[in-house]
Amino acid sequence: MTREAASKELPSKGAAGGSDEQSDLFRGVSQSAAPAKAGTVKGITTKSIPAFVAGEELADLADTDARIVAMTADLASANRLADFGTRHPARFFDLGIAEKNMITVAAGLAATGLMPFAGTFASFAALLGFEQIRTDCAYPGMPVRILAHHAGMSMGFYGTSHHALEDLAAMRAVAGLTVACAADANQLRAMLRASLGVPGAIYLRLGRGRDPEVYPVVPADLQFGQAVELRAGTDATIITTGSQVHPSLAAATALAADGYQVRVVDMHTIKPLDVGSILAAASETGGIVTVEEHNVIGGLGSAVAEVLADHRLAVPLRRHGVNDEYVLVGPPAALYAHYRLDPAGIAAVVKEQLLTAS
């Protein structure tokens, strides 16, 4: 039994059970440890799993777009870019455990007219590969697409080395870089399709590949830089992104039962930011709560605060996220509950804000 499998069998207190407990990385699963279910991969339904659909979606797009190549750094199974490699083997490159090299090689490929999609954990892409993204991709305007999966604390008990709670802050400061977060598989498909028309580099922040469905169909009208209002309301606005869209919607539903009508905005693109939707929330609703799986320093909350400050809007604002700390070890669902990034926690934060803001 692997160490990971062993840790999996430890009882977890207060954590949600089920597939959340399962490691993303080991494949040596014994039958007794993970009984397979029909129509599933590793016991997980594949329908709404963003990191699992990137390889398939890109392979489809590559059938008609000769520019597309895909790359990874020894994570072809974890991010399912192997699905691309199976269909387009001559256009798929596994660079081994060498993320910096992968990103710069992507820039070199792009310089010859290709459009590389390079996938690895967000921690290694954005933090280890920061300079390569900035200097080799964004600065010369190379159409490299970084698929930064397992962002935030979604790697759970793998710990801080594998968490990315600073990546939005780092990426947002890079001139010429588009920064976006996919909330689910359908939105990811829409982003991959929309990316084909973007001339410069893109940082796409993805979850663990198990994010529940937010968009029932692939949104045909997705445009980078154009936020989506998913729920109407005037008492307050939750502005959120990526992995936190689904729990924020659930929180808004719970708050509605208490009589609060809370607007929910999916700010899927962090850069360029949809300033208009922020100004609308500021003028039309009772205050703003930003919700992100990221340090409260430098990410979505900071971006919203900058807009409010630039427009001299003294609007009640609460930046909700990780409060400038390294998070605990634990299964992801337990961590989300602990840091109040689950529906109950988000609802509580919004309620605190509603009660104190007026």
Added chain:
Amino acid sequence: MERTTTSDPRTLADRALFVRLETLRLTRIAGAGHYSGTFSAAELFAALYYHQLRIDPARPGWPDRDRFVLSKGHAAIGLYPVLADLGYFDPALLDSYTRLGSPFGDHPDMRKVPGIDFSSGSLGHGLSIGVGMALGGRVQGRDFRVYVMVGDGELAEGQIWEAAMAASHFRLGSLVCIVDRNQLCIDGRTEDVMAVEPIGDRFAAFGWQVRRIDGHDLGAIVAAFDGLAPADSGVPQLIIADTVKGKGVRRMELDVNWHVGNLGPEDYEAVRAELMAGAAR
């Protein structure tokens, strides 16, 4: 489109002198510059651009052109004049070198300077760019070669070895790496600061075909280029060019104090005369 190239050492030596004289002139505009790491590469620039590269200055974006990546981007001051001389842009533009808003900075910007195949400046990146370009050529069925010039001190960057490993793994015979082995980095001799030798053995162990030449001997440089294994050989090619940092100016040769410098007016004329006299010998 074929352009006129030459193997004549005298003609190439004249272009190497041109690189050094222009480096002097442009550094005077900037008020400081990388003389010595450019002087070490003057003959390499001359042989690459007037003998070896398959390029067409009228079409800087020609998809089938050979690529040249100056990983040691601080030697761009010697490359810009060559590109101007070949007709990529008006040589008069060089007078703006490093002035506010100029296309020409100390490190090259592919978006601003026609003929620059990739922006550089952060050492250790260029060989990875070359790997990507060579793979890009393969994906698109193009037969261009990719030449990357790295410095010797730059070999301490770990990403160089990630790229070296990938080059042989992907059997990139179209990739040529030239090491300007000018012996010095900023803090001293490479072998004192961070030893890079045995460069040849190390690259050979990574699966490269290695040859070592006198990087100021134009006949040897041309022969090394002419002797490269075919691009479809599957073996990446390394040329270690043994050079002298500051070559051609006695006070600068192998003197770490001249990595970045500036000559006063009197010294400027003296150095210019020294270069001219050296070339006439």
